Amino acid sequence: MIDDKTLADHNLTRDEYDFIVKLIGREPNLTELGIFSVMWSEHCGYKSSKVYLKKFPTKGKYLIQGPGENAGVMDIGDGLAVVFKIESHNHPSYLEPYQGAATGVGGILRDIFTMGARPVAVLDSLRFGPLDKPKNRSVAEGVVSGISGYGNAFGVPTVGGEVYFHDCYSQNPLVNVCCVGLAEKDRIFLARAQGVGNAVIYVGAKTGRDGIHGATMASAEFGKETEQKRPNVQVGDPFKEKLLLEACLEVMAKGLVIGIQDMGAAGLTCSTTEMAAKSDTGMEINLDLVPQREEGMNPYEIMLSESQERMLIVTSQDKVKPLQDVFSKWDLEAVVIGKVTEDEQLKAYFHGELVIDIPVKAVVDLCPAYRRPVEAPAFVRRLARFKVPGMPPDLDLNQVFLQLVASPDIADKQWVFRQYDHMVQINTIVLPGADAAVLRLKGTKKGLAMTLDGNSLYAYLNPKRGGEIAVAEACRNLACAGAAPMGVTNCLNFGNPEKPEIMWQFKEAVEGIARACRQFDIPVTGGNVSFYNETEGQAVFPTPVLGIVGLVDDVATIPAAGFRGEREAIILLGENKEELGGSEYLKLVFDQEKGKAPELDFRSEKSVQEVCRQAIKQKLVRTAHDLSEGGLAVALAECSIKSKKGLGFEVKLNDPIRTDALLFGESQSRIILVAKEKNAGKILALARKMKVKAKVIGKTGGKKMVIWHRKKKVVDQPVELVRDAFKNSIPGYFKV
Amino acid sequence: MKFGVVVFPGSNCDYDTFHALQNVMEQETVFLWHKDSDLQQVDCVVLPGGFSYGDYLRSGAIARFSPIMAEIKKFASAGGLVLGICNGFQILLEAGLLPGAMLTNKNLKFLCQHVYIKIENNKTAFSRAGRKSQVLSIPIAHFDGNYYAPPELLAQLEERKQIVFRYCDGNGRLTEEANVNGSLHHIAGLINEQGNVLGLMPHPERASEKIVGSDDGQVIFQSIIDYWEKKAGGRKKKAGKTVRPVVSPLPPLVGSL
Numbered sequence: 001m002i003d004d005k006t007l008a009d010h011n012l013t014r015d016e017y018d019f020i021v022k023l024i025g026r027e028p029n030l031t032e033l034g035i036f037s038v039m040w041s042e043h044c045g046y047k048s049s050k051v052y053l054k055k056f057p058t059k060g061k062y063l064i065q066g067p068g069e070n071a072g073v074m075d076i077g078d079g080l081a082v083v084f085k086i087e088s089h090n091h092p093s094y095l096e097p098y099q100g101a102a103t104g105v106g107g108i109l110r111d112i113f114t115m116g117a118r119p120v121a122v123l124d125s126l127r128f129g130p131l132d133k134p135k136n137r138s139v140a141e142g143v144v145s146g147i148s149g150y151g152n153a154f155g156v157p158t159v160g161g162e163v164y165f166h167d168c169y170s171q172n173p174l175v176n177v178c179c180v181g182l183a184e185k186d187r188i189f190l191a192r193a194q195g196v197g198n199a200v201i202y203v204g205a206k207t208g209r210d211g212i213h214g215a216t217m218a219s220a221e222f223g224k225e226t227e228q229k230r231p232n233v234q235v236g237d238p239f240k241e242k243l244l245l246e247a248c249l250e251v252m253a254k255g256l257v258i259g260i261q262d263m264g265a266a267g268l269t270c271s272t273t274e275m276a277a278k279s280d281t282g283m284e285i286n287l288d289l290v291p292q293r294e295e296g297m298n299p300y301e302i303m304l305s306e307s308q309e310r311m312l313i314v315t316s317q318d319k320v321k322p323l324q325d326v327f328s329k330w331d332l333e334a335v336v337i338g339k340v341t342e343d344e345q346l347k348a349y350f351h352g353e354l355v356i357d358i359p360v361k362a363v364v365d366l367c368p369a370y371r372r373p374v375e376a377p378a379f380v381r382r383l384a385r386f387k388v389p390g391m392p393p394d395l396d397l398n399q400v401f402l403q404l405v406a407s408p409d410i411a412d413k414q415w416v417f418r419q420y421d422h423m424v425q426i427n428t429i430v431l432p433g434a435d436a437a438v439l440r441l442k443g444t445k446k447g448l449a450m451t452l453d454g455n456s457l458y459a460y461l462n463p464k465r466g467g468e469i470a471v472a473e474a475c476r477n478l479a480c481a482g483a484a485p486m487g488v489t490n491c492l493n494f495g496n497p498e499k500p501e502i503m504w505q506f507k508e509a510v511e512g513i514a515r516a517c518r519q520f521d522i523p524v525t526g527g528n529v530s531f532y533n534e535t536e537g538q539a540v541f542p543t544p545v546l547g548i549v550g551l552v553d554d555v556a557t558i559p560a561a562g563f564r565g566e567r568e569a570i571i572l573l574g575e576n577k578e579e580l581g582g583s584e585y586l587k588l589v590f591d592q593e594k595g596k597a598p599e600l601d602f603r604s605e606k607s608v609q610e611v612c613r614q615a616i617k618q619k620l621v622r623t624a625h626d627l628s629e630g631g632l633a634v635a636l637a638e639c640s641i642k643s644k645k646g647l648g649f650e651v652k653l654n655d656p657i658r659t660d661a662l663l664f665g666e667s668q669s670r671i672i673l674v675a676k677e678k679n680a681g682k683i684l685a686l687a688r689k690m691k692v693k694a695k696v697i698g699k700t701g702g703k704k705m706v707i708w709h710r711k712k713k714v715v716d717q718p719v720e721l722v723r724d725a726f727k728n729s730i731p732g733y734f735k736v
Numbered sequence: 737m738k739f740g741v742v743v744f745p746g747s748n749c750d751y752d753t754f755h756a757l758q759n760v761m762e763q764e765t766v767f768l769w770h771k772d773s774d775l776q777q778v779d780c781v782v783l784p785g786g787f788s789y790g791d792y793l794r795s796g797a798i799a800r801f802s803p804i805m806a807e808i809k810k811f812a813s814a815g816g817l818v819l820g821i822c823n824g825f826q827i828l829l830e831a832g833l834l835p836g837a838m839l840t841n842k843n844l845k846f847l848c849q850h851v852y853i854k855i856e857n858n859k860t861a862f863s864r865a866g867r868k869s870q871v872l873s874i875p876i877a878h879f880d881g882n883y884y885a886p887p888e889l890l891a892q893l894e895e896r897k898q899i900v901f902r903y904c905d906g907n908g909r910l911t912e913e914a915n916v917n918g919s920l921h922h923i924a925g926l927i928n929e930q931g932n933v934l935g936l937m938p939h940p941e942r943a944s945e946k947i948v949g950s951d952d953g954q955v956i957f958q959s960i961i962d963y964w965e966k967k968a969g970g971r972k973k974k975a976g977k978t979v980r981p982v983v984s985p986l987p988p989l990v991g992s993l
Contacts, residue, residue, distance in 0.1 A: 080981065087858075118983050148846050152877070154788040155748025182981050239746050239790025249983070331745060346858035380815045421848045423942050424785075426752045427981075431949075440947060442755070555947065 010037035048497035060523035072525020083117035084416035088530035097142025110262035117181030129170025153238035162435035192259030193275035208293035211306025277364035285338030375500035386594035400464035411729035435477035447552035449483035456541035467512025482616035483550035495539025562642030569680035574670030585664035623674035651698030740778030749785035756941035783824025796826030825935030836885035842918025883919035901925030
């Protein structure tokens with residue numbers, strides 16, 4: 001009989017245990033318990049989230065593969081498919097920032113190439129505590145080096161993403177990594193163990209004791225003893241991963257693979273049971289044959305190890321030898337450890353003894369799903385009632401402008417992305433720092449645009465709206481590159497789901513995302529849920545991060561992120577509203593994280609994006625930039641800072657709203673387009689036709705950034721000064 | 737002209753270099769597998785960027801023991817053209833085909849960015865298509881690109897005009913700020929005494945098409961082609977190209993089993 005302490009160590013309840021006993025018809029041994037514990041962990045089993053994730057739309061025109069596989073797949077024409085997915089590696093990255101982040105990259109890369117795709121881009125969404133605390137700096141520095149160390153050596157460009165700072169992330173940093181791969185459309189590989197008698201082959205690195213119960217660790221709150229969990233974090237070897245990539249793609253190209261699955265969370269356990277369960281087969285393996293890095297490992301350790309850079313392949317017996325030849329060419333092991341069976345059981349032998357004998361479908365498909373209690377937290381209504389105080393009469397908006405540009409959430413992230421190789425594979429045509437990253441597709445005119453987005457303060461104030469806005473803004477970012485969105489992956493980072501308030505935030509955010517995806521008619525192709533981002537009872541803001549990919553028909557039309565020429569017309573699409581709730585401005589000037597998250601009207605959002613795309617397609621747009629944190633003034637400043645010629649601007653506004661809201665309010669559905677003067681009329685006409693508010697608000701040029709409101713000059717700063725404030729802010733924290 | 741791009745385990749700019757040579761410069765290009773010892777009669781060997789053997793131990797330190805390196809040494813001593821880009825440069829240093837060593841960048845971080853380099857010596861096989869003092873915009877991406885050599889060696893390199901490229905600002909000035917990795921004498925590219933082996937930290941293959949931001953890297957490839965064509969007597973054969981995103985290993989598959 002398994003005692004309560006053992007169950008607690010495995011994060012299983014007594015009820016869950018009784019269910020396991022019922023499923024297998026006897027008491028499980030410790031190894032079998034370990035298997036259930038990890039497969040039924042929140043991380044692998046989605047037990048709190050499953051009932052809500054069903055709300056996502058999962059069908060679409062270009063969809064080849066939706067949720068349930070290692071990654072989503074979309075058809076992008078020319079016989080090619082894009083394969084993409086996002087994963088979190090939050091918990092390990094706090095314990096051991098470098099390896100935690102590095103193996104986060106390694107894991108998502110394998111998810112992509114296990115499907116037959118070559119990883120062509122990585123984007124990451126990072127959230128740290130404020131940089132004025134040394135601990136937060138060390139976490140940030142470790143995470144960035146870890147991503148850089150792994151991705152650079154592997155040879156995948158890290159092309160974009162986002163970095164935000166807030167105290168709620170001081171003890172729970174978020175590291176979400178999204179990988180995008182390219183595959184031949186007719187050569188997608190799935191995690192299947194078909195064909196009774198076929199060989200089960202273990203390839204890649206040896207198995208060690210690292211990362212045992214990593215998935216279970218990621219499924220509980222951290223307490224004071226968290227530091228002791230460090231041995232649960234795996235260690236990455238990007239060099240081995242690169243070899244594994246080349247070897248896997250080569251055996252796939254040679255037709256030597258029937259099914260393949262990477263060993264990520266829950267390692268050998270997950271790959272064996274999932275491949276068999278999805279194919280209505282079983283598997284019989286001999287644990288003595290598993291290549292081991294350490295001596296004396298027991299079945300429990302072998303099955304639950306999360307050692308990196310390993311894959312499981314199923315192929316027919318006659319292809320074993322040619323497959324092994326390819327792996328040996330790449331100096332990798334490929335060992336037959338068992339075979340596919342008919343009985344839908346996972347059977348494992350160790351020293352001649354049967355040590356595991358469990359039904360694969362029970363492990364994979366029967367993880368209990370919980371509809372946990374939900375309750376709106378009291379603070380949500382309280383914060384929404386907050387009335388934004390009047391503008392202090394002595395407030396110097398010109399100075400606030402400078403401070404906002406330098407606030408770490410808005411400031412230049414070059415300190416981060418220049419540590420990433422963002423150019424390898426020479427496809428990156430829009431470099432990091434723009435709204436969306438764009439890769440060219442060699443040999444075609446097309447480009448693949450991608451972005452990661454999420455604003456956790458909006459989600460904190462209103463999780464549903466936060467979810468909606470994350471989708472809308474990601475699509476808006478793509479529109480600024482001229483791309484139409486195709487498919488979505490998401491990473492949902494929340495606190496402890498056993499608390500009704502957290503579960504409510506989750507449910508609301510999912511509903512928001514689902515609604516927005518239906519509005520934009522884009523399917524969710526997969527993603528990841530990360531709960532328990534909570535330390536000593538302090539949860540992170542609800543942080544849904546959306547990864548959306550889209551296609552640009554002709555890369556020659558893509559506008560720049562910065563101003564390009566003197567005296568070009570600056571056009572604002574959309575409407576300036578008096579909205580300051582949840583804004584960076586409110587946080588900076590009033591030290592308040594309150595109010596209502598900005599409104600979002602899907603109809604106007606979609607038309608604004610459509611006008612933007614049309615204008616770009618007609619080659620009318622020189623520069624495009626969407627409005628987000630910091631509002632209109634910051635968006636204009638960014639266009640100026642990113643101008644290679646250092647061009648300033650002069651903008652005149654007459655909107656009948658508060659000046660601070662006009663400059664820094666974060667109303668949605670707004671885009672700045674810059675065009676040659678003679679083309680401005682054409683863009684306005686296009687907007688009129690689609691019933692989008694648009695007007696020329698000023699022109700580019702000069703060496704200053706100038707904004708007038710109702711004949712009063714409210715912003716007047718030299719370009720160079722603003723640029724320095726923008727660029728020096730983050731490096732300033734890391735100066736020794 | 738026929739180029740050979742060496743593939744070490746961990747090379748990751750091999751396809752990029754192949755693409756620039758075969759599809760942009762339109763020269764016949766083959767991959768050379770590190771375990772082979774056949775150079776397939778190429779006219780120029782390119783050691784591409786990446787992290788050969790994970791750059792474990794020291795950048796380039798293990799790759800120099802690959803079987804193909806013995807052949808490359810013979811090829812170089814017979815006057816064959818060898819270009820080492822980034823990790824390739826590091827391997828050439830470790831193999832003793834070029835003098836000096838690389839230290840970690842002065843800010844102790846990986847650096848990926850566009851930099852400017854200036855042609856110091858345009859009389860070499862790798863720079864003749866450029867003008868003296870011409871400024872090229874070419875990206876770097878490395879951790880260990882901080883060139884070091886003892887003073888007497890540096891003096892010798894200067895005297896023999898072996899420093900072919902130096903880091904500079906957009907106007908060709910040798911400012912401290914422009915020397916991002918801290919290399920002594922701003923060294924970005926170095927040639928051997930015989931003038932047939934060049935090591936270059938910046939990546940010309942990443943700057944060979946306007947669409948990716950710059951095509952200044954073509955100057956370096958074009959120099960090699962011009963040099964070779966002059967030597968071989970004005971043969972101007974262009975290779976066909978089949979451009980397609982690299983998914984699976986390109987045919988022919990890299991390396992023999």
